[in-house]
Amino acid sequence: MPKERGHFAFNADEAGAGWWRDAVVYQVYVRSFADSDGDGIGDLAGLSERLPYLRDLGVDAVWLTPFYRSPMVDGGYDVTDYREVDPMFGDLADFDAMLADAHAYGLRVIIDVVPNHTSSAHRWFQAAIAAPAGSPERQRYIFRDGRGPDGAEPPNDWESIFGGDAWTRLPDGQWYLHIFDPEQPDLNWELPEVRAEFEDILRFWLDRGVDGFRVDVAHGNIKAPGLPDVGYSSKTGRNQRQSRLLEGTRLPYFDQDGVHEIYRVWRRILDSYPGGRMAVAEAWASSPERLARYVGKDELHQVFNFDFLHATWSVDSFRKVIDTALAEATLVGAPTTWVLSNHDKQRHVTRYGGGALGLRRARAAALLMLALPGVAYLYQGEELGLDEVLDLPDELRQDPAFRRTGESRDGCRVPLPWSGDAAPFGFGPAGAWLPAPTAWVAHTVAAQEQDPGSTLELYRAALRLRRAEPSLRGGELTWTEAEPGVLAFRRGELTCVVNLGGEPVDVRRYGTPILASAALDGDFLPVDAAAWLKPVPLG
CATH class of the missing domain: 2.60.40.1180 (Golgi alpha-mannosidase II)
Structure with missing residues (x-):
C-alpha cells in the first residue's frame, strides 16, 4: 500500500462530493509520461511508478488522455474498443492497479471519453462499410449521397478540423462524415443505440471506480437537421478555415441544442454513483452564454475555459477574461476552470516569448492561475518549465493534422524529462517515441528537485499554500x-x-x-x- 500523501488518503465512495469545485487537476498524456517496459511509449505501469511524484507535487486529481484500444491515428482519440486498454499501455489489470494506487495516494482519476466519433477500425464502422446504403449498420454513422448529377461532390461544404473536406467517399458512391480525420467517422447521435452504448461505457468505468470524465468534443455530437451548408470555407476565397470561425459563428456541426439532452442523461448517471463523480466538457461555442449552458445542476459539472489560455500578456486581456469567466460561473452556479497549456496547444513558455522571457512569464502566470477561484488544470511538464519543441523532424511527427495542414501538436507531446544527462532523460529504460532536446537536461525533475529556485519547486510551494490558505479554497x-x-x-x-x-x-x-x-x-x-x-x- 502506498504511503499516504501529505493531506489525506481517501476512499472514493466516502470522500466529499464537491471535491471538483476547487481542485488542481494534472493532465497526463499517457504516451509521454513514463515508460515502464522500454518500448519508448509511456504506459499505465509507468504512470503507477510515478504517482509519488504527483502526490508530492500536490495535485488533487489526474486526467488521463485516451488509453483505449486504438490504431493511434490521432493519439488514441480514434477508439476501436472503449472498454479495453490498448496493449501499448498495458491491460485492464494495469488500469485497476493504477487506479487503486492513485486512490491510496489521495489522487482522484479522470479519464477521457470520446463520443463524437470512433476509429474507422471500430467494429461498428467496419460493419457499416460492408453493408449496403440505407442499412441499419450505416445508421450508426452519418452517411449521405453526394451532390451533382453523379454524386461526385460532397454532400455539403463542411470542412474537417484537420483541414480539407469533412467527407470521404466509399467505392459504392456514398459519403461519410468525419469532422476530424477520415479515420475518425462521426457517430449518429440521433440513433438511440448510440446513446445507449455510451451510457453503458460510462457505467463500465464508473463501476471500476473512476472519479470523472473529460468529454472530448462535447459540442459536436449533434448536427443541424438537414446538414445545411456553412456558406463559406477555405475554398471560397475567404482565406480561413471554418474551424477558425468558432467565435461568434454558430456552425451547423457544433453546439447544437440537442447535445444538452445527452448530458442531462449523463448527469443522472454520474449522480447515481457515490463519491462526487464528475464530468468536464471540452466545448467550443459561439458565445460565453452558449458555453455556459453545458454546466449546471442537471448537466456537466465544468467546461474548459480556453479564453484564459488565449489571453495576451496584458492587464486588460487577463482582467477581461477573468471577469467574464467568473460572471459565467456565478450565472450557472458552477466553478470556472483555468488552463494555460494542454496536449492540443503550444506550451505557454513558448507562447509567452520563449527562452528566459517566456519562462519568467510562465512562472508568473502559474501564480496568477493558482490564486484564482475555481479549478486549475495543469498540463504535464509545465511544472518543469518545458517549452514547445519546434524542430522535430517531419518524419517523426504523428499528428494527423500535420499531413493535411502543416500544423502539428507533436511539439507539446514530447516525453517528460525525469533525470540524467541525455535523452530520453529517464523516461524509460530505452528511447522515446519523440526525441527530447538536449537543453532539457536543465529541466529534468532530478535537476529541479534540489534547486529551491526551480519552476518545479515554485509549483510545489504554490500548491502547498493553495491547500493551506483558506482564502484560496473557495474565497x-x-x-x-x-x-x-x-x-x-x-x-x-x-x-x-x-x-x-x-x-x-x-x-x-x-x-x-x-x-x-x-x-x-x-x-x-x-x-x-x-x-x-x-x-x-x-x-
Whole structure:
C-alpha cells in the first residue's frame, strides 16, 4: 500500500462530493509520461511508478488522455474498443492497479471519453462499410449521397478540423462524415443505440471506480437537421478555415441544442454513483452564454475555459477574461476552470516569448492561475518549465493534422524529462517515441528537485499554500486598485500581484510576500513576475 500523501488518503465512495469545485487537476498524456517496459511509449505501469511524484507535487486529481484500444491515428482519440486498454499501455489489470494506487495516494482519476466519433477500425464502422446504403449498420454513422448529377461532390461544404473536406467517399458512391480525420467517422447521435452504448461505457468505468470524465468534443455530437451548408470555407476565397470561425459563428456541426439532452442523461448517471463523480466538457461555442449552458445542476459539472489560455500578456486581456469567466460561473452556479497549456496547444513558455522571457512569464502566470477561484488544470511538464519543441523532424511527427495542414501538436507531446544527462532523460529504460532536446537536461525533475529556485519547486510551494490558505479554497475575488500595468486582487487575506508593466513595482502596500515567481529586489517586484502577499502583522 502506498504511503499516504501529505493531506489525506481517501476512499472514493466516502470522500466529499464537491471535491471538483476547487481542485488542481494534472493532465497526463499517457504516451509521454513514463515508460515502464522500454518500448519508448509511456504506459499505465509507468504512470503507477510515478504517482509519488504527483502526490508530492500536490495535485488533487489526474486526467488521463485516451488509453483505449486504438490504431493511434490521432493519439488514441480514434477508439476501436472503449472498454479495453490498448496493449501499448498495458491491460485492464494495469488500469485497476493504477487506479487503486492513485486512490491510496489521495489522487482522484479522470479519464477521457470520446463520443463524437470512433476509429474507422471500430467494429461498428467496419460493419457499416460492408453493408449496403440505407442499412441499419450505416445508421450508426452519418452517411449521405453526394451532390451533382453523379454524386461526385460532397454532400455539403463542411470542412474537417484537420483541414480539407469533412467527407470521404466509399467505392459504392456514398459519403461519410468525419469532422476530424477520415479515420475518425462521426457517430449518429440521433440513433438511440448510440446513446445507449455510451451510457453503458460510462457505467463500465464508473463501476471500476473512476472519479470523472473529460468529454472530448462535447459540442459536436449533434448536427443541424438537414446538414445545411456553412456558406463559406477555405475554398471560397475567404482565406480561413471554418474551424477558425468558432467565435461568434454558430456552425451547423457544433453546439447544437440537442447535445444538452445527452448530458442531462449523463448527469443522472454520474449522480447515481457515490463519491462526487464528475464530468468536464471540452466545448467550443459561439458565445460565453452558449458555453455556459453545458454546466449546471442537471448537466456537466465544468467546461474548459480556453479564453484564459488565449489571453495576451496584458492587464486588460487577463482582467477581461477573468471577469467574464467568473460572471459565467456565478450565472450557472458552477466553478470556472483555468488552463494555460494542454496536449492540443503550444506550451505557454513558448507562447509567452520563449527562452528566459517566456519562462519568467510562465512562472508568473502559474501564480496568477493558482490564486484564482475555481479549478486549475495543469498540463504535464509545465511544472518543469518545458517549452514547445519546434524542430522535430517531419518524419517523426504523428499528428494527423500535420499531413493535411502543416500544423502539428507533436511539439507539446514530447516525453517528460525525469533525470540524467541525455535523452530520453529517464523516461524509460530505452528511447522515446519523440526525441527530447538536449537543453532539457536543465529541466529534468532530478535537476529541479534540489534547486529551491526551480519552476518545479515554485509549483510545489504554490500548491502547498493553495491547500493551506483558506482564502484560496473557495474565497471570493476582489480587485485591488493598482499601478498601470499591474494586476492585483485579494482573496481573503491573500493578495496576488502580477507585474505586466515595464517597471518594477513597490509591493509594500499589498502586504508581505509569502511566495514570488522571481526574486524581489528589496520591496520591488520585477517586471514579468507575480507574488502572493499577506497583511503585515500589527505590532
